[in-house]
Amino acid sequence: MELDEYLPALQRTNARFADAAAEAVLARGWASRVHGCPGWSLADLVWHLAEVQHFWAWVVRTRAVDPATYVEPRRHPDDELLGYLSAQSAELETALAGADPAERVWTWAPRQDVAFVLRRQLQEATVHTVDVEQVLGDVRPIPADVGLDGLDEWLEVMVPGALPQGPPEDAHPVVLHAVDADAERTLFPGSRPFPIAALTGTAGDLLLAVWRRVPLEVLTVDGDGLQAAAMIDLVTLE
Missing domain, CATH: 1.20.120.450 (dinb family like domain)
Incomplete structure (x- = not known):
């Protein structure tokens, strides 16, 4: 934005x-x-x-x-x-x-x-x-630009804030593909050669998933969904 x-x-x-x-x-x-x-x-x-x-x-x-x-x-x-x-x-x-x-x-x-x-x-x-x-009981979609910006903020600000020393040694990349924004982001890039999973959905649903407002089941999960959830859960915020 x-x-x-x-x-x-x-x-x-x-x-x-x-x-x-x-x-x-x-x-x-x-x-x-x-x-x-x-x-x-x-x-x-x-x-x-x-x-x-x-x-x-x-x-x-x-x-x-x-x-x-x-x-x-x-x-x-x-x-x-x-x-x-x-x-x-x-x-x-x-x-x-x-x-x-x-x-x-x-x-x-x-x-x-x-x-x-x-x-x-x-x-x-x-x-x-x-x-x-x-x-x-009436959740409206988050605009794609706001959702993608929120996902970027989470990756750029919240993840380093929660993990100031960087991801743990056992961390694996998780690819986040926002279909409505035609954009792809990665949690913990470079921690392993291949991602543990790819999560696909709207930018808003990806944002809500990383903020633990919706389960990963609202997304399309390609790979190990349980490990992807565990990687997101490493980002513990006060």
Whole structure:
């Protein structure tokens, strides 16, 4: 994705999350369990995204280079959560719209700029939108460009973050083929001469599989699916 595509995509995703969350509250209630986030209720999920967007809006708005002075918001009652989330989404979108992607800000990653925040917040909202749609039982496809960018982010940022010393000696490559983006990526390239498996599906389904939101069975698996799952499971994120 190009830098100027992230903010419009985030705006669309935030709107999609808000609509699905409002519908899920009416249909399932705030106490509904979230499949993709074990132990979380629907209320926990909505609060989490609101809190995350509150933090990153503050980082970008203040051009923070250290998060030490950030003041965490208090948890809002369930009946206020949708309104609070809407306000935080608007704050984040406004802050990002007013910032140069090259401007330096604090992040938890080696890359320290607004562009990192743009990409990360789009992907954060994308995966959590699927979480709320799973509660509702009506999951819509992830756009191919967003899915492929999320897969790239997972490979470029999350995998090194989880495995800073590199993959273990017994790691095997896993090929990820996104049919709707006509693209191929590899987890642990160069660790062995041949991949243990090739996983084929839409970019969005591949993204959800590596984030453990859907089982590998939603993909076409050529090779050892159990070992492919084990390779993905090596990427353990906090």
